[in-house]
Amino acid sequence: MAPKVFYISDGTAITAEVFGHAVLSQFPLEFESLTIPFVETLAKAENVKRQINDCFITTGERPLVFHSIVKPEIRDIIYSSEGLDYDFLNTFVAPLEQHLGVSASPVLHRTHGKANHGYEARIDAINFAMDNDDGQTMKHMDQADLILLGVSRCGKTPSSLYLSMQFGIKAANYPFTEDDMDNLKLPEALKRNKKKLFGLTIDPVRLHEIRQSRMENSRYSSLKQCRLEVKEVEMMFKRERIPYIDTTNHSVEEIATKILDVTGLERHMF
Amino acid sequence: MAPKVFYISDGTAITAEVFGHAVLSQFPLEFESLTIPFVETLAKAENVKRQINDCFITTGERPLVFHSIVKPEIRDIIYSSEGLDYDFLNTFVAPLEQHLGVSASPVLHRTHGKANHGYEARIDAINFAMDNDDGQTMKHMDQADLILLGVSRCGKTPSSLYLSMQFGIKAANYPFTEDDMDNLKLPEALKRNKKKLFGLTIDPVRLHEIRQSRMENSRYSSLKQCRLEVKEVEMMFKRERIPYIDTTNHSVEEIATKILDVTGLERHMF
DSSP, X not given: OOOEEEEEESSOSHHHHXXXXXXXXXXXXXXXXXXXXXXXXXXXXXXXXXHHHHHHHHHSSOOEEEEEOOOHHHHHHHHTSSSEEEEHHHHHHHHHHHHHTOOOXXXXXXXXXXXXXXXXXXXHHHHHHHHTGXXXXXXXXXXXXXXXXXXXXXXXXXXXXXXXXXXXXXEEEEEEOGGGGGGOOOOHHHHTTGGGEEEEEOOHHHHHHHHHHHSTTSTTTOHHHHHHHHHHHHHHHHHTTOOEEEOTTOOXXXXXXXXXXXXXXXXXXX | OOOEEEEEESSOSXXXXXXXXXXXTTSSSOOEEEEEOXXXXXHHXXXXXXXXXXXXXXXXXXXXXXXXXXXXXXXXXXXXXXSEEEEHHHHHHHHHHHHHTOOOOOOTTTTTSSOSTTHHHXXXXXXHXXXXXXXXXXXXXXXXXXXXXXXXXXXXXXXXXXXXXXXXXXXXXXXXXXXXXXXXXXXXXXXXXXXXXXXEEOOHHHHHHHHHHHSTTSTTTOHHHHHHHHHHHHHHXXXXXXXXXXXXXXXXXXXXXXXXXXXXXXXXXX
């Protein structure tokens, strides 16, 4: 039976999930998880405690409880349940207080709340990525922090969105299409922003699979066309000395952080 | 002087950042941070160790080092630096091994890598959110998990994107505009997906500010128009019994998790 896991927070529970997920991914096991966010009142906390205790009674195993609860009176109720507590916030807060010589002054919703400075800049970055997706306009290229280039369906859009959402980077992206292949060159708006350009490429066979699921048996999705486009675009990246990475075996997180690593663009954190 | 912080990982360092950021946000201090991802070789690790030691020599203070390093030989080098280690992975892995009766078998890139099952579904969800943003088509409403409704600039787009990116939810969104106000009603494609509808609303004064920065001194951005649209749309939410929340003081994380909490939609984790 898959071990049971609770992620609990008086906020969004996103931090508890990321933390618990990272720890549990070290084990070669499947887990069955339940996330309970916004446990902000004593009544809600008592309710969660009952759920944890019921789980223990039903399964005979003490469930794992990952929590990032800021309010002490809520935390105490969860602590008093039959769950096994993994409280990463407090485990690390006490030694830090000692080292910094400053008491922690917990405030709810500071991690994923709006009070977080730079929040407006982040929303601006998301809107920028939306408005400048897929080369729909060249008007704002001068305002971009980064411009991703590549063939259709190589991962430009998810990467741009992730960079804006997670790191507040204003990322535009521009596609090279079938019609460009005879005479592949950079448009003027990209040429004058040469330092912001970053290429994405992909294995042609994988590209063929992805395009097949969008437009089956078309010229666009044919392996021949995929091979041609990837080859031409990679040659251009080399000719123009545009740094590029292969997205085939990488997640958006890996692609995004790799790009920041290579370009030296600063991560903004939220 | 702001305390110095390093976030270090042999992967993307996203987990180390989220974890460290959550812990440090408990303190009423500003920190100066540097993130170093992809520390995958002994040479890179030695280089990072030098940076940490240089920081100690320059500032006279031992920097804080948050890390989530999977490879033991890399971790040992970081441990041997002058930094103060906060190693949340291993702090919790040992007690978990005991409880689960299973040894951890660390694999690199399991947390934010592509091997992660459901990765394709997540990319599909991101593409779905892009293709069904701002009511640009009604064709795929039957395939949506969730359809967000509201006036222009109330937070629909960032919320839809976040829900798709973070939780793999297929979220469409549909705007009500000036022209709809005289006779506000749900289009047919939304009516037959009534259970998927969720409303967003916003304080009219805040809406006015946001719209002013997009289109100054227009009818669209006038406080009068903002008040009218918000009032009409809220009345419709009530009339049609569509659940809704006010986004004014909430981050996209809070809006997204609140929606999942109210609707009972399942979070998919990546």
